[in-house]
Amino acid sequence: MIAHTTIRTSVPLTRSAAPVASRALHPASEHEPLAETIHLMGTIMSYPRNSEIFGENEAADYLYKVVSGGVRTYKILSDGRRQIGGFYMPGDIFGLEFADEHTCSAEAIADAKVLVIKRSALTALAGRDAGVARELFALTARELRRVQERVLLLIKSAQQRVASFLLEMAERGLAGNAIELQMSRQDIADYLGLTIETVSRTLTSLESCAAIEVPSSRRIVLRNRSALNRMNG
Amino acid sequence: MIAHTTIRTSVPLTRSAAPVASRALHPASEHEPLAETIHLMGTIMSYPRNSEIFGENEAADYLYKVVSGGVRTYKILSDGRRQIGGFYMPGDIFGLEFADEHTCSAEAIADAKVLVIKRSALTALAGRDAGVARELFALTARELRRVQERVLLLIKSAQQRVASFLLEMAERGLAGNAIELQMSRQDIADYLGLTIETVSRTLTSLESCAAIEVPSSRRIVLRNRSALNRMNG
């Protein structure tokens, strides 16, 4: 049903590029100790478009932070459908699990650079540094909130789902009213629990009622945010 | 659309029944320090059927643990529909928020006794006791997992949703193959993102294919678990 290029990229073994940030190492109780520490502890890995970053049921030994490009997490259902759990953009952290194994797979939606951190190192650090622990907790809480929003989204109409999606992307992309989508229509459909045809039709319908403009399939301009917000429900 | 008896029960002010457990108080690093501590710190409150325990946007100053009866959390959507976030049975903890305000409301689905604990006391304790902190974290992680399951459920067919629901209830109720439902059909519908009619029809259809028996509307016997599991997807 869905073609997956599964260029399996193995778990990182070598340390590649040097970390960027160069602030004080000592974590203590700074504002966001995690961001810095993570860069000092991690390794930057490159993943080509559509390659797997980790697979469901693999050992969850690492935590990931998107440096560039984008990532999708997903599950394949027994009937062959794919449910996308989330899209992760530069700055976002993913792969945070609370079991020994990943509960979903992750792939690059575009060529991506990802900072990879050993989970054991991080949890050890969290044990010593309450700030890091708090941040990990906050991260989890945010993820929980995000998923709860998804539940609310999935009981809405197709139009509402697509409108919500566009607003979410605009918010996260923060490039004014223009959105540069990294993901395909199929990705969007699998994220929203719709078919690709319905997503496409909904976009054209939104365009014809002047709420958006679709100059190219990956580029969408929000023309009437309040209308989108209104139909968002 | 949905009749809600909103007998508003105010936030606990008085300490009522004494805690049951009588093990050592000192939390230190026991197996499950939370369960005990919570009983020592909390107050047991009674909520009549359909009364509100807390409302959306209220200050999230307390954490709750069901002692008897049952609880539903929910959100009212702008179109008037209600989405039930979860059902909580004796032993379950709810009201765990990571913001200052509750993001959903909670009501008793049947006359309920609920242990109420001041959140500030608990977080203070978590600061001192790593075991408690870990348990709070685990609780959040479990909630996250639960919600992720819901997302997967909501993209399935009505039959699959109802089958999953029955299996979940059987698991949590652990009374063999018989389920004593505390909640109404409307509650189930709002939990599964279906209408009451569809839930009802699906149950009769499951009954007619011998997967279940419905001796009375609140009592359901699982006759063929593997069939349910199979259609669960």
Next chain:
DNA sequence: CGACCATTTGATATGGATCAAGCGATGTGG
């Protein structure tokens, strides 16, 4: 240019919603 893939558009089917009525419990007043 031609092959291929992603996307759009069109025609039809269908699962679940909606509207409407019937049915069985439970409770109330006479």
Next chain:
DNA sequence: CCACATCGCTTGATCCATATCAAATGGTCG
């Protein structure tokens, strides 16, 4: 104790949003 209203649930008829199947279009790369 019975007539009757009420409430929660089931059943029936119809409608509609979205899925499904199918084809056309457009963009990209060799």
